[in-house]
Amino acid sequence: MRPARRSALALGGGLLAALAAPRLLLANGPEVIGMRGTARGEHVWFAPVGLAVAPGTTLRFVNDDAGNSHTATAYHPAILDRPRRIPRGAEPWDSGFLLPGESFEATLTVPGVYDYHCQPHEFGGMVGRIVVGTPGTPGWQPASREPGDIPPEALAAFPPVGAILRAGRLHREDMA
Amino acid sequence: MFRKIALVSAATMLGACAAVAHDEPALMQAPPGAPYQQVSELVPLPDYIPGLGALWVDPATLPAGPFLAYDRDGRLSATVYMTPLEALRNGTAYDGLGIGAHNVSSVDVYHNAGHPGVDVPHAHVVLFHDEGARARLAE
Numbered sequence: 055m056r057p058a059r060r061s062a063l064a065l066g067g068g069l070l071a072a073l074a075a076p077r078l079l080l081a082n083g084p085e086v087i088g089m090r091g092t093a094r095g096e097h098v099w100f101a102p103v104g105l106a107v108a109p110g111t112t113l114r115f116v117n118d119d120a121g122n123s124h125t126a127t128a129y130h131p132a133i134l135d136r137p138r139r140i141p142r143g144a145e146p147w148d149s150g151f152l153l154p155g156e157s158f159e160a161t162l163t164v165p166g167v168y169d170y171h172c173q174p175h176e177f178g179g180m181v182g183r184i185v186v187g188t189p190g191t192p193g194w195q196p197a198s199r200e201p202g203d204i205p206p207e208a209l210a211a212f213p214p215v216g217a218i219l220r221a222g223r224l225h226r227e228d229m230a
Numbered sequence: 231m232f233r234k235i236a237l238v239s240a241a242t243m244l245g246a247c248a249a250v251a252h253d254e255p256a257l258m259q260a261p262p263g264a265p266y267q268q269v270s271e272l273v274p275l276p277d278y279i280p281g282l283g284a285l286w287v288d289p290a291t292l293p294a295g296p297f298l299a300y301d302r303d304g305r306l307s308a309t310v311y312m313t314p315l316e317a318l319r320n321g322t323a324y325d326g327l328g329i330g331a332h333n334v335s336s337v338d339v340y341h342n343a344g345h346p347g348v349d350v351p352h353a354h355v356v357l358f359h360d361e362g363a364r365a366r367l368a369e
């Protein structure tokens with residue numbers, strides 16, 4: 055009982071801190087990003103679609119969608135020969151297909167803007183953006199403006215970096 | 231993306247000799263037998279998808295199908311078609327498609343953003359074969 059209660063209190067404190075100061079970027083994760091969809095798959099998305107974290111934060115992508123499989127795949131020439139939209143020198147990641155309930159972790163160390171997508175849902179606009187550090191972090195690299203072969207549905211879905219930094223966690227309903 | 235390309239080329243090669251689903255007794259209970267294969271064996275999808283059940287398809291008929299949808303007891307409950315919106319817009323027609331069973335109690339048509347196997351936005355056209363089919367497939 056005691057340990058459980060302690061961790062519940064610790065979690066509550068963490069949530070309060072996050073709400074009070076989303077821009078402090080203190081947590082090193084894992085920060086959870088859900089892969090979601092409506093029951094019949096009309097819409098699919100990452101939740102949150104935009105996330106600001108401190109360098110060294112571990113992300114955990116979790117497929118919360120009972121009826122679909124998803125990937126979290128960095129835009130990078132080393133993966134499916136896509137345009138590079140993560141900082142130079144950063145390690146690209148690809149979860150592979152995650153079935154419902156499965157998850158994948160990646161740790162982002164190089165400061166800057168990381169764009170990623172879900173392979174079967176790129177044309178459905180299922181992309182996400184992670185901002186590691188802030189423009190004031192030494193070595194920070196801004197968002198790529200390289201569209202390459204990325205479809206317009208995906209390009210339109212990346213949240214602005216400023217909005218992510220202001221919100222900390224930005225959900226698709228915040229972007230309307 | 232790889233898998234879709236593989237499936238599409240398989241469809242191109244096999245298209246000429248594909249059998250058409252047409253209310254055959256062998257289809258009423260899973261497994262439907264050749265040339266049908268379970269979708270979850272072809273692409274990374276769950277064995278049972280809430281709303282669509284266990285899907286089987288002849289790869290030669292991708293992407294449109296028919297996909298045969300079985301409930302948890304293996305009973306044929308729906309026939310499903312998946313038609314990419316972009317292809318329709320560009321003039322592709324999906325005509326003369328097979329149907330799992332002739333009795334159709336209701337039809338649902340809705341948008342799907344994509345999934346492995348048909349990884350572009352498309353329409354799902356779902357023909358339910360009896361009154362209870364929708365409820366059985368939902369779970």
Ligand SMILES: [Cu+2]
Pocket residue numbers: 089098123124125172173174175180
């Ligand atoms: Cu997805």
